[in-house]
Amino acid sequence: xxxxxxxxxxxxxxxxxxxxxxxxxxxxxxxxxxxxxxxxxxxxxxxxxxxxxxxxxxxxxxxxxxxxxxxxxxxxxxxxxxxxxxxxxxxxxxxxxxxxxxxxxxxxxxxxxxxxxxxxxxxxxxxxxxxxxxxxxxxxxxxxxxxxxxxxxxxxxxxxxxxxxxxxxxxxxxxxxxxxxxxxxxxxxxxxxxxxxxxxxxxxxxxxxxxxxxxxxxxxxxxxxxxxxxxxxxxxxxxxxxxxxxxxxxxxxxxxxxxxxxxxxxxxxxxxxxxxxxxxxxxxxxxxxxxxxxxxxxxxxxxxxxxxxxxxxxxxxxxxxxxxxxxxxxxxxxxxxxxxxxxxxxxxxxxxxxxxxxxxxxxxxxxxxxxxxxxxxxxxxxxxxxxxxxxxxxxxxxxxxxxxxxxxxxxx
Amino acid sequence: xxxxxxxxxxxxxxxxxxxxxxxxxxxxxxxxxxxxxxxxxxxxxxxxxxxxxxxxxxxxxxxxxxxxxxxxxxxxxxxxxxxxxxxxxxxxxxxxxxxxxxxxxxxxxxxxxxxxxxxxxxxxxxxxxxxxxxxxxxxxxxxxxxxxxxxxxxxxxxxxxxxxxxxxxxxxxxxxxxxxxxxxxxxxxxxxxxxxxxxxxxxxxxxxxxxxxxxxxxxxxxxxxxxxxxxxxxxxxxxxxxxxxxxxxxxxxxxxxxxxxxxxxxxxxxxxxxxxxxxxxxxxxxxxxxxxxxxxxxxxxxxxxxxxxxxxxxxxxxxxxxxxxxxxxxxxxxxxxxxxxxxxxxxxxxxxxxxxxxxxxxxxxxxxxxxxxxxxxxxxxxxxxxxxxxxxxxxxxxxxxxxxxxxxxxxx
Numbered sequence: 001x002x003x004x005x006x007x008x009x010x011x012x013x014x015x016x017x018x019x020x021x022x023x024x025x026x027x028x029x030x031x032x033x034x035x036x037x038x039x040x041x042x043x044x045x046x047x048x049x050x051x052x053x054x055x056x057x058x059x060x061x062x063x064x065x066x067x068x069x070x071x072x073x074x075x076x077x078x079x080x081x082x083x084x085x086x087x088x089x090x091x092x093x094x095x096x097x098x099x100x101x102x103x104x105x106x107x108x109x110x111x112x113x114x115x116x117x118x119x120x121x122x123x124x125x126x127x128x129x130x131x132x133x134x135x136x137x138x139x140x141x142x143x144x145x146x147x148x149x150x151x152x153x154x155x156x157x158x159x160x161x162x163x164x165x166x167x168x169x170x171x172x173x174x175x176x177x178x179x180x181x182x183x184x185x186x187x188x189x190x191x192x193x194x195x196x197x198x199x200x201x202x203x204x205x206x207x208x209x210x211x212x213x214x215x216x217x218x219x220x221x222x223x224x225x226x227x228x229x230x231x232x233x234x235x236x237x238x239x240x241x242x243x244x245x246x247x248x249x250x251x252x253x254x255x256x257x258x259x260x261x262x263x264x265x266x267x268x269x270x271x272x273x274x275x276x277x278x279x280x281x282x283x284x285x286x287x288x289x290x291x292x293x294x295x296x297x298x299x300x301x302x303x304x305x306x307x308x309x310x311x312x313x314x315x316x317x318x319x320x321x322x323x324x325x326x327x328x329x330x331x332x333x334x335x336x337x338x339x340x341x342x343x344x345x346x347x348x349x350x351x352x353x354x355x356x357x358x359x360x361x362x363x364x365x366x367x368x369x370x371x372x373x374x375x376x377x378x379x380x381x382x383x384x385x386x387x388x389x390x391x392x393x394x395x396x397x398x399x400x401x402x403x404x405x406x407x408x409x410x411x412x
Numbered sequence: 413x414x415x416x417x418x419x420x421x422x423x424x425x426x427x428x429x430x431x432x433x434x435x436x437x438x439x440x441x442x443x444x445x446x447x448x449x450x451x452x453x454x455x456x457x458x459x460x461x462x463x464x465x466x467x468x469x470x471x472x473x474x475x476x477x478x479x480x481x482x483x484x485x486x487x488x489x490x491x492x493x494x495x496x497x498x499x500x501x502x503x504x505x506x507x508x509x510x511x512x513x514x515x516x517x518x519x520x521x522x523x524x525x526x527x528x529x530x531x532x533x534x535x536x537x538x539x540x541x542x543x544x545x546x547x548x549x550x551x552x553x554x555x556x557x558x559x560x561x562x563x564x565x566x567x568x569x570x571x572x573x574x575x576x577x578x579x580x581x582x583x584x585x586x587x588x589x590x591x592x593x594x595x596x597x598x599x600x601x602x603x604x605x606x607x608x609x610x611x612x613x614x615x616x617x618x619x620x621x622x623x624x625x626x627x628x629x630x631x632x633x634x635x636x637x638x639x640x641x642x643x644x645x646x647x648x649x650x651x652x653x654x655x656x657x658x659x660x661x662x663x664x665x666x667x668x669x670x671x672x673x674x675x676x677x678x679x680x681x682x683x684x685x686x687x688x689x690x691x692x693x694x695x696x697x698x699x700x701x702x703x704x705x706x707x708x709x710x711x712x713x714x715x716x717x718x719x720x721x722x723x724x725x726x727x728x729x730x731x732x733x734x735x736x737x738x739x740x741x742x743x744x745x746x747x748x749x750x751x752x753x754x755x756x757x758x759x760x761x762x763x764x765x766x767x768x769x770x771x772x773x774x775x776x777x778x779x780x781x782x783x784x785x786x787x788x789x790x791x792x793x794x795x796x797x798x799x800x801x802x803x804x805x806x807x808x809x810x811x812x813x814x815x816x817x818x819x820x821x822x823x824x
Binding site for chain 1: 434436438441442444445450454457461462463465466467468469470471506507508509510512513540541542543545546548549651656657658659673674675676677678685686687688689690691692755758759761762767768769770
């Protein structure tokens with residue numbers, strides 16, 4: 001009885017502070033696992049706990065389950081009308097970071113099996129470390145050259161610059177530009193980039209460049225069917241879509257020449273060795289399916305919350321990057337007040353019951369305490385920007401509290 | 413009520429065949445997750461579902477949990493008296509395959525940051541594909557040369573050959589020899605190998621060679637405290653110790669020069685990027701702890717079962733590799749009858765209710781339908797060998813049934 005009362009009190013946001021239940025406004029760094037996903041995982045552990053690589057019928061059932069789920073992921077990424085994605089184009093990985101590593105390093109490794117010339121990678125200045133550092137490593141090893149496409153103050157890449165790069169650079173083998181930025185939520189128009197790529201492929205009569213996008217932040221908010229985006233490679237991550245940790249996938253268009261980054265067993269079409277993590281893979285599929293299914297409603301709901309925050313920002317506080325609908329995902333609000341130390345604000349807000357972020361959790365804070373993404377917008381806000389990211393469990397009552405807190409902290 | 417009766421019947425092995433509950437005798441390919449481990453994972457998903465890289469106190473708690481678990485893993489791998497393993501020597505990975513990739517590729521990558529000469533790797537002829545193929549890849553890229561140490565008919569490596577290699581090979585940078593073979597269960601005497609390595613390191617006044625072992629098959633059966641084994645690098649995997657899939661660790665002795673195989677965020681001391689998979693990591697720690705805690709009892713129990721099978725093998729069927737206690741883990745029985753097609757036996761046994769393996773699930777069956785491990789023993793049994801591997805849930809009643817089935821199938 002006492003437990004039930006405490007439970008009810010806990011659920012009631014009025015009392016949440018007493019029980020130290022904080023308002024979570026950092027969904028872009030990690031989405032809590034959805035209960036239904038966790039249920040799927042547990043049920044697979046209980047009912048399909050066999051190695052899909054073995055020969056007996058129990059293992060064959062596990063293998064069947066794996067292929068069924070692979071097909072479902074392909075269907076989710078297809079336009080329903082065209083079924084453009086095939087199951088054999090989906091490789092399951094340990095997450096978005098590995099998917100990005102495989103996409104970039106794998107394409108370059110494959111390039112060198114038949115070429116000697118140093119290839120060029122085209123990328124943006126605001127990529128996630130899991131793309132940026134992979135490219136940095138290839139540069140350090142003198143295996144690639146890079147053209148960095150700058151972004152406009154809106155956060156959208158500079159298309160004039162991009163077009164020019166295509167006119168002047170030779171040997172562009174890979175274009176890697178993220179769909180949704182993890183810090184500022186800005187959406188890049190992949191279909192526009194794909195058009196330019198297609199034009200140059202045709203002109204040069206070449207299979208290159210391939211087009212990769214880090215789509216980890218996107219599935220809950222964007223219609224990202226593959227043929228609409230025109231990409232050859234797409235990275236996804238379970239931990240950003242209310243799915244399990246430690247799982248993701250890389251979509252690899254048929255015909256793309258790529259190698260794995262790890263070696264071992266012949267799993268995942270020989271591209272990703274290691275016993276398949278079936279419970280996590282099934283959980284990932286469930287999470288991706290739900291992200292797509294709930295997308296339209298969530299975009300409406302969170303879009304209104306985003307507008308509400310925009311409208312109620314205190315004087316002197318502005319939004320980093322575009323606020324145009326369609327150019328930014330609805331769950332992201334990244335704000336700056338010049339001279340206001342963002343890390344300090346994170347601690348202040350935490351003390352007052354709201355969890356938000358300054359720079360990405362994936363930067364090495366010891367090394368870099370400013371955001372290179374925000375700095376790329378040209379406003380010198382890298383150390384004074386706060387990312388508020390809402391999600392599936394965010395309520396209006398929470399949003400209002402967050403706004404009140406922002407008003408309080410930023411007007412002191 | 414009906415459900416309860418069915419449940420009781422299911423539990424009763426007499427009726428298990430009616431309900432198609434097979435006898436699982438393939439623990440070496442995958443251990444079913446322990447219920448207590450699954451419980452830990454679920455509880456972490458519920459209570460610590462924050463990104464350990466963020467700054468707010470909830471995330472700091474997740475980070476604390478991560479470091480607490482890292483310390484516990486270090487303690488488990490330490491001799492209790494010496495506490496020889498430090499928490500900062502444990503890097504969590506996505507599993508044994510990744511750990512092996514990092515150990516081998518990472519050491520070679522680090523070598524090339526300060527050297528130009530092509531290094532030599534010393535390894536055995538019976539390594540798991542997750543070691544073998546990593547080395548193959550480095551050979552193909554002309555980044556290393558390799559000395560393959562053959563094994564004796566017992567499956568134990570040829571120490572005369574090994575000593576000779578150390579006398580004749582220059583530039584040995586890495587020795588990678590597995591602790592317990594996944595197919596034949598043979599244990600290599602790592603401390604003996606370590607002695608030879610130490611002698612040559614001292615003689616050459618060099619920090620090289622490093623000593624890596626793939627220990628994935630070992631924790632449930634062997635006292636593998638680090639300083640006893642004398643290794644610099646040790647790979648472990650959750651899926652082989654009744655733990656979660658998609659998680660493992662690499663022990664890296666302080667001072668070992670190594671790089672990661674993937675690039676991105678600064679997680680795991682900069683060696684393994686990507687949001688830490690805290691639920692799986694906590695489950696892994698729990699599984700490793702339990703493996704060690706139950707080891708002595710399990711070695712006795714499964715050892716008796718192993719002896720029972722040995723004694724009751726039909727005529728013409730012999731055990732691949734040593735049967736000497738201490739030279740082979742107690743859960744592994746790998747048998748051969750010349751000319752008997754092993755894959756066919758796997759299907760036969762499956763039909764009759766027992767799940768076993770022929771070649772490892774990690775080989776690409778299309779490519780290789782014989783076991784190179786068994787072939788390395790020199791008896792031409794690569795296509796006619798069956799691996800029976802028992803485990804935590806194996807009962808005497810099951811063992812007797814397996815033996816009866818073996819007798820039936822192999823005397824036809």
